[in-house]
Amino acid sequence: MKYRSLTLALVILFGSSLALCAQAAKSSSASSSGGKWGLLFDAKNLLALDGFEDGYQAGAGLKYWIQPSFAARALFMIDHVTPPEESLLPVDTKIGLSLAGEWHPTKRANASPYLGGLVGFRSWAVEGVPETRIDIYLGGIFGVEVKLLQSISCFAEYQLLGVFDAEGFTLSLGTEGSDGSRALLGLIFYF
Numbered sequence: 001m002k003y004r005s006l007t008l009a010l011v012i013l014f015g016s017s018l019a020l021c022a023q024a025a026k027s028s029s030a031s032s033s034g035g036k037w038g039l040l041f042d043a044k045n046l047l048a049l050d051g052f053e054d055g056y057q058a059g060a061g062l063k064y065w066i067q068p069s070f071a072a073r074a075l076f077m078i079d080h081v082t083p084p085e086e087s088l089l090p091v092d093t094k095i096g097l098s099l100a101g102e103w104h105p106t107k108r109a110n111a112s113p114y115l116g117g118l119v120g121f122r123s124w125a126v127e128g129v130p131e132t133r134i135d136i137y138l139g140g141i142f143g144v145e146v147k148l149l150q151s152i153s154c155f156a157e158y159q160l161l162g163v164f165d166a167e168g169f170t171l172s173l174g175t176e177g178s179d180g181s182r183a184l185l186g187l188i189f190y191f
């Protein structure tokens with residue numbers, strides 16, 4: 001609990017510092033909603049309800065505004081679980097990367113709804129299992145980005161994904177997070 005709170009405070013402090021420095025140095029050609037680059041953090045990884053004494057979980061990404069109404073982003077995640085010694089469960093590690101494009105019809109307004117597409121993969125290795133499982137997914141996204149400060153925004157997103165994995169093809173309404181949610185919430189610090 002103490003480490004999670006410290007990590008959250010450091011991320012907010014670091015992101016706010018980046019945003020404030022970028023805002024001060026921003027040229028007149030940058031848009032009024034912040035810089036072209038953004039540092040993304042998935043809220044479920046920052047504010048997880050259960051502790052990570054048995055491993056760690058992290059997720060972050062970058063967002064780049066190609067045009068005033070179109071942005072591209074890349075998100076990276078890692079989830080590592082080491083069960084207690086008395087447990088019979090194996091150690092497992094998941095690593096993933098996703099790329100997405102967002103179309104904002106309101107051109108970065110204070111509350112900017114968006115639609116887009118997503119493609120990504122997740123590699124899943126379990127101790128004692130010789131094969132590493134790789135899941136590939138693609139689908140559509142829709143959400144809203146809300147400007148909190150000049151260079152800080154929050155976003156909420158829902159995903160409709162098609163997943164190709166060991167069991168074949170499945171259709172999923174969103175990605176299942178550690179908290180069991182089907183939505184993506186997070187913060188963006190623009191610079």
